[in-house]
Amino acid sequence: MKEIRTDLFRCPFCGFEARQLSMTREITQEDVKAAAKNDISKGHLIERVRRYNWPIEEAVTDPVRKHEKHGKWPEIAGQNDIPKATYYARVKSGWGHERAATEKVDRKKASRTRRKSGVTT
Structure with missing residues (x-):
């Protein structure tokens, strides 16, 4: 008598065999x-x-x-007075590591909430 393996599926019509995933x-x-x-x-x-x-x-x-390795770029960003959160947000949005860590933050721009409300100083 032929041994029946529980991890193999054999189609009764064409004879195709496939390994079954365990349930x-x-x-x-x-x-x-x-x-x-x-x-x-x-x-x-x-x-x-x-x-x-x-x-x-x-x-x-x-x-x-x-996960992607950032190497020394977060520390370089910190040395350039760029918060790590800003660095990671820039990289996530598509910036290169070097540009995200070296380009200064423009603190003169109005914040997003202030721009939305129309308040300018």
Whole structure:
């Protein structure tokens, strides 16, 4: 008698075989070890499966996204009297790191709320 594997799906009409994703929510030690080989921590694996409802196979194999490194640019912005929040907002809006960290803040411009209300001094 042929052994039936639970992780394979075989179409009864055409014979196409595909691996099934597990529907179980149990994370095994093998899953944790496989995730560790892919630089995924146990906590991250658990969060992906339980909080975000990822299939275990995807949670184990999908690499963790790395955030963009800013390097020394936030410190350079601070030396140029540019608040870090302003630097990060500039980079997020599309400015280059160097321009965001070196271009002075024009403090003479009216604030957004004052411009909206029509108040000028």
